[in-house]
Amino acid sequence: MAELWASLREFLVIIAESDWLHQFGLILGITLVCWMPAKLLCRRWPLLGPGYPLYRRLTRRSVRASLWPLLSIVVGLVTLKILVRLWPQIFGESEGVISILGLLLGLRILEALTRPLDPGREDHRGLRRTLLVLLFSVVALDQLDLLNALVSFLERPIFSGANSSVTSLSILAAMGALMLMGGLASMAQHQLGHRVLPRLGVDYTLAEALATVARYFLVIAGGFWALDLLGFDLSTIGFAVGALGVGIGMGLQGIVNNFVSGLILMFERSIKRGDVLTVEGTDGKVQRIGLRASVIRSRDGEDLIMPNSIFTDNTITNYSFGDDLKLVDVAVGVSYDSDPNEIRDLLLEVAAKQDTVLERPAPLVRFRDFGASSIDFELRAWIRDPWGVPAARSDLLFAIWYALKDRGIEIPFPQHDLHLRSGELPVRMI
Template sequence: MKILIAMFQKALFFFSICFLSLNVASSVTANDELRKKFDEALSVWELALYEKTQDLERGNLSQSDFEDIRDDLDHVRIEAREFISQLQPIQSQLTKQLKGLGPIPEQNQTPETEQIVMIRQTLETELSVVSSQIKQAELISPRVDELVGRFNKIERQRFVNEVFSRGPVPISRSLWGEAFELSGTDWEVFFLQLELALNTAGQKIEWEEIIPLWVIVLAAAFVSSLLLRVMRRRYGVQESIVRPDYHKRVLAASLNALRRALIPVTLLTLVTGTLVWGKILDPEIEQMVEAIILGLLFITIAEAITKATLFPVRSSWRVLAMAIPAAQQVRIIAIIIAFIFSIDLLIRVVNEIVPASASQHLLGSFFTATAMAVLVILLHRKSLWKLAGEVPEEISRVSRLWSRFRKVIVAFMSIMIAAAFIGFIPMAHFAVFNLVATLELFLLLLLIHVIVHEVAHYELSGKADIGRSLRNILSLDDDGADRLGFWIVLCVGCALVVLGVIGILLIWGMSGQRLLGIIQAGLTGFEIGEVRISFIDIAVAGMLFIGMLALTKVFAKLLDERLLPKTKLDAGVRDAIKASVGYAGLGLAVLIGVSAAGLDLSNIAIVAGALSVGIGFGLQSIVNNFVSGLILIFERPIKQGDWVVVGNEEGHVKKIKVRATEIETFDRASVIIPNSDLISGTMKNWTHKSKLGRLELRIGVSYDVDEEKVRDILTKIATEHSGVLPRPEPYVLFMDFGASSLDFELRCFLKDIENKMSIASDLRFSIRKAFQEAGIEIPFPQQDVYIKQIPSGVKSIDEFEKEDEVRAEDPETEKSTEEKNIDKKPE
């Protein structure tokens, strides 16, 4: 038998060695392929970093060159991280295999076989190679970050030099002479190219490709018009509402503006699709056409919004109750601002297409910047914004904010005009247009917030079908619908704040590519020391946690309403099952959320172990109450609905929570009792196992009454009451010979002890009536006072009675007696 066991062990060892050898061989082959790919990628990365370093030393880079360099460097960083993510599992696998072989035997121990030695050497070699590759890939990111930082520094320095440099003043004669010199320059070639493109545009149109696009655009416009019609019926101007609130007016004005701008936007889209998407224009002319169409879109939107907000069909639906002349001036200024924006956009695009001279660029920036600054100053005149009638709270808040910054904006625009006239034209152009764009972004986000607020509260109010369905699904009352609307508006507000921050950064000079990189780094994760923080992981963990809690709530509700009522379980058992499901779901949600967030549970366990002593002392009472709550749930000395007496408090158990138990007294007051007090203290539970209970009623009768008759009457009354159990039978005890009465006690058992007070009252009514009919007297305590001797000078009762009789017969005697008494009073 021992020989067979030895042979089996050798065979098992042989097969394990063979399997380990095959596994090592396959992993080595796979690692060789990955090593080759890594070496090739490393060569490409080194070449890319070398080329970007040379570009950095070259210095003559445009804005597009900076963006291309950032793209290439980000691509290198991403590839390096991908290789690291592929190599780290191989590293951990090799480490586990080496640990599986055990430590190297010492000299006094049995040496390893040749196969084990070869496998160990192979694994160590592979592990060293993989570790080296991971370190090389990890060194790429710091080098990329260094290069990106150097490029960003150069870009910032160039931006500062371009914006804050002083050039010639606008009244310089040489500046004007150079600006209008067009013959023999690139402008002449551009105009010829533009004329040729306009003349041949109709011949290049391929209607077979354009007509389907037109059909799609027209269909989308038709569907949009139908949706706007439905929205206007629900949220638009309503004749029945004489004085609409602010949110309704803003939403109605927004819908009217969209309806007014629908046809022009559709036409501009058709033109854009025909000229741009049809590829019938040269790239340079195409950029100019896109700028023109975008400028016309700005003007269309400005005209539609000002018309809908300042001049609606009904005057009571005006968003701002301004005077008609002031409203007309505001509308004209807003349209001109949109026109200046369009002209400036067109000038910038044309200057990029045609290598314009510095004079032409400066003069174009000067005219657009000064015109925009003057328009903003005119728009911020206080005389334009005198509102009549009742001002809404939202407008009042914005008005107070605007009144604080109005003078600052006007002063800032005046300073920029002066700066442009003394030669700081780029700075004035940059500051003026970015400030106006920031204000427009703020108004747009405020408009979206108001629209979301009105739509959310209208839909959740129950007036719309969607809102009613949502309230029925979520089982929401009016307060719950208001809370849901509040959270929806709050979440949308937070999202608008984030969008506003992103928009402001883009407006004031941050490149979209760089901002996108920052956002990606923040979402995908960044490291602080050895801790990696990823907002995406945190958001996913939060959503999983909330989703698991919601699923637990739905499942617990399903158990409580559908499954458990069909069983014959006690109500307390059902409550315990429901509570257990809730706690289990909460624990599972916490574990899922922590795992999804990428937190290392081992580190948390170490920290928890280190803080366990302090937490034990600081949270001792909380932990005690928590454990006591679990005992109450599973041991069930009390359950929801029980009638309990704890100390001086008495009432029904309303809810058993983790930390404390809520008891509702008969006065409808809530008493919160820590769970530890219920476990460690004394508690009376009237309905612990059943609702059966005994009622004790004490009665006293006169000494002259027949005791047997009293017993029969009391027994009969208790037996005839519907709330008293026939078995055990009611009985009467002769308790004592009282000072004034014979004391009896009626004892009976009730079907429901919770009706104790009402049954006791019914029995007392019946006893009182039966005693009156039987002539049985219920005595009350009496005391007789005997006076042995009357002190001298004090009249006896007989004397007082005689005086009363005399007064009754002779009123004059009573009057003279009163006068004598008055005379005897001391002065």
């Protein structure tokens, strides 16, 4: 700890003796003065919409991004020339100011060019900006002659072990590695799952599976990279993790089973996102397939989070597997006075008028049975939306009701005759 305080005092002495404060103040003042005029100039070059060619949009974006640093460089050159002539002993060695402003120009243009690559992801944009800010900070510290002093201070050990020591620099490097790999993992998952693999003709569910595996791989690699930066022996850690994994695996068999089931679902593709299925007596649509659990949205709008082992260990009815055709059955009972041929033609006519009913396979009417109070028919029609079966059946029932009513065809209700066989009963008048 004494060495740490000593190095801190040395670092503060270097800062106090350097002329970085004048240069920093000069940079801050120039950029603040030029910010508002650059903002006003940007209004003359509004951003172009998606209807314009990409090169025009990138050019316009680059021009807007470079106005502020370009104006700062021009003002900085003039200001520095005046200050050096007036106070050469203070600003005589301030050439680094222009270099820093030039770096700001390059980073602004780079950020403007990379922004359209992923416009809908704020976390990815934040990662790019963080990396650019870190790069700018390192180069700026080097131009101000503070980088070596800062590195020397951060390299002092905080605590030491048997074979290695941990420094502030190693901790910062490990944190940076975790942040970098985490951001890259998220970006890689999005790019692979939504852009690269689908454009190569890979199925959407398989693309998501591969992208998810790539993300976990990068995150794990980032963890090992951070441990290596901290000075840990990876071979020893690997052995310890393996031994610990055996013990934990015995108690986490359910989680491991769900994890493996998730991989099976993603690669086998027997259940995909958007499929309509019945699982444990509940009809729902698959919203997302994760590595541990999947999200099923019921017809009531409720999101059910189900472990993946349910889908691999049980029989699941998948109405979207193979094709999206679904049969809709509607039972109809009419009076015995009705003509069966007329009823058949009427039901087929009703089905033909429905927009959701397909012509091929053609609708079919079956004479089911002679009921107790009615003759029973069944209309069988095909639709191309498994999720729309209740709505299609409801539309058919509405149409059948009005069609029967217009034709004067009766829909009977059950009638029962009661026969009393107990002989004569006494009747008393009150």
